[in-house]
Amino acid sequence: MEEKTAFCPACRAPQIRVSAQPAESPEILPADEPETASDSPSASPPIAPAQPGRIQWNLFFRMASPLAALTGFLACLVFPIAILLVFPLSLRRVIHRYRPYGGPVGSGQGARLGAFMGLLSFASFLIFALPTLSLNHGAMMDKVRAMAAQNPDPQAQQMMLWFTTEPGFIVITVFTMLVFLLIFLAIGAISGALLAAPPKNRL
Numbered sequence: 001m002e003e004k005t006a007f008c009p010a011c012r013a014p015q016i017r018v019s020a021q022p023a024e025s026p027e028i029l030p031a032d033e034p035e036t037a038s039d040s041p042s043a044s045p046p047i048a049p050a051q052p053g054r055i056q057w058n059l060f061f062r063m064a065s066p067l068a069a070l071t072g073f074l075a076c077l078v079f080p081i082a083i084l085l086v087f088p089l090s091l092r093r094v095i096h097r098y099r100p101y102g103g104p105v106g107s108g109q110g111a112r113l114g115a116f117m118g119l120l121s122f123a124s125f126l127i128f129a130l131p132t133l134s135l136n137h138g139a140m141m142d143k144v145r146a147m148a149a150q151n152p153d154p155q156a157q158q159m160m161l162w163f164t165t166e167p168g169f170i171v172i173t174v175f176t177m178l179v180f181l182l183i184f185l186a187i188g189a190i191s192g193a194l195l196a197a198p199p200k201n202r203l
Contacts, residue, residue, distance in 0.1 A: 055109055056102045064094045064117045072124025076132060088191040091117050095195055105196040114192020118184035133173060
């Protein structure tokens with residue numbers, strides 16, 4: 001029978017057309033898998049957590065240097081107030097800024113960070129203090145000679161007059177700077193340990 005013939009010419013039965021193309025089976029899509037952070041192109045790479053117990057000294061140095069320089073300068077002008085008030089407040093601000101990048105800070109780390117900032121502050125203090133001592137050298141020596149003249153003890157007079165000489169002035173200056181250094185380190189370590197301690201452990 002021809003393809004276009006609707007009925008059989010012999011029995012008049014209608015022609016049944018069968019499509020030669022197989023029916024397409026519905027495509028089964030895979031189940032959606034949860035998208036992980038690594039598969040998402042827009043997800044930012046995870047930040048590696050800071051190693052516990054390790055201090056990022058370069059980062060802390062950059063954060064502490066400006067306030068340490070300010071503390072050292074103020075210590076030359078008003079020493080007790082600068083070391084007892086300005087320095088702890090500056091250290092508190094630096095530790096607060098350091099925590100999000102350097103990780104949690106314990107009491108031991110706080111003491112080391114505070115001592116390090118104390119060293120930076122002392123370096124700034126030294127830069128301003130030494131020129132001041134050099135400029136006031138003559139006036140200071142005159143005061144020491146006047147005090148020696150008023151002292152009735154001959155040995156004390158001789159010792160005080162020795163400090164007015166060039167070697168004596170160098171010795172007393174070095175000794176005084178060492179005392180200042182110990183004060184900066186001690187205040188820094190104590191303040192850092194207290195500021196880094198958990199709130200329930202703070203005094």
